[in-house]
């Protein structure tokens with residue numbers, strides 16, 4: 348099994364994963380619908396993709412490293428029969444390499460047949476659970492948290508009367524974040540961790556049910572949004588409809604605020620808040636907290652655009668499109684030198700010169716991790732003739748890492764821990780630099796019907812951080828190809 352080494356030093360918060368599933372009560376073409384649903388979640392992960400279809404209790408799977416359009420071609424998709432249940436996954440890995448064995452859905456055979464699992468999240472007691480299982484003789488194929496979860500479900504199933512009971516028992520054991528879609532031979536199950544770190548929602552298309560990371564994917568296949576899966580809730584769908592169960596493992600709810608700022612698609616609604624409106628509001632608050640005189644307001648595509656519109660409408664300063672983003676450039680391969688990286692950055696993002704020439708420009712971006720991208724953006728704006736460049740960031744400064752599924756660098760590697768705002772302003776070459784406050788960030792999610800996590804900005808986490816970090820020995824042995 349080959350793996351791919353990937354460059355994790357990108358100057359952006361990396362997305363996570365997207366999960367999707369359908370329980371087919373209408374003889375729908377669920378292969379096509381799941382394919383389209385995964386397209387709707389592609390922004391959450393572009394490193395691997397997969398789909399499992401359950402037909403007559405048997406799983407059929409196509410998955411690989413790549414994106415929806417490259418993995419699902421005519422030949423591969425013809426291997427999937429139309430069936431009763433589907434489970435789909437798009438993945439961004441938070442490890443330093445792509446392990447083909449960890450691509451999802453993960454299909455496991457156990458005492459009651461097969462399980463297919465697709466997960467978004469990071470189990471914070473993963474290392475303890477996995478080493479405990481290994482000490483008992485368990486053998487794992489991958490470094491995937493989903494594999495450990497599947498193993499626990501199958502172990503609990505031996506003493507439980509139903510898959511529902513086994514999954515609820517597994518929820519009692521897990522800490523951290525997870526939003527999962529699971530198929531058994533006859534049921535589709537969706538569950539969200541008791542903190543509700545990651546979004547998960549339920550939809551309907553005709554008489555069939557959908558479980559999805561985001562509502563935009565339900566919309567994209569012509570479905571109707573029903574509601575969010577609540578923190579600590581397990582939804583089980585079978586021939587009689589959908590049933591709700593709750594874990595007794597109650598926790599402080601803690602939806603990741605960065606879903607609103609960056610991760611989710613603007614046309615999604617998460618826990619009662621429209622993502623586009625949250626981003627616009629971030630821009631409005633950013634202006635109220637950090638006004639500056641200028642001629643135009645521009646956003647860095649894609650997640651800075653809505654916030655820029657909010658800043659423009661609150662300030663009365665004209666909104667303008669300053670950048671064209673080339674969406675066809677994938678990730679930067681490992682081993683690429685600094686010059687080539689700069690060229691790739693330039694190819695990815697180009698300035699429309701006549702828009703910015705001679706102007707005082709306010710540029711809105713969603714975050715600063717290392718500062719290289721911000722420096723590049725200021726440089727190309729000034730090269731294009733911008734008279735002044737004022738940088739406004741629609742999130743607070745990142746000063747802590749994330750332990751719950753977002754791939755942030757260690758605290759000491761975050762640029763805001765190495766330089767003051769004024770020093771950073773000079774380093775990136777901006778005429779001014781300001782961030783949204785933590786209070787302002789919370790206001791962007793006004794109306795959210797669960798609690799919120801701001802741990803990477805405030806250092807306050809509502810869940811236990813990992814006590815032990817899992818050391819993946821396999822990671823040192825893999826080869827590039």
Ligand code: SF4
Nearest residue numbers: 603749753800802803
């Ligand atoms: S620590 Fe930050 S990135 Fe991680 S879940 Fe909380 S808000 Fe999201």
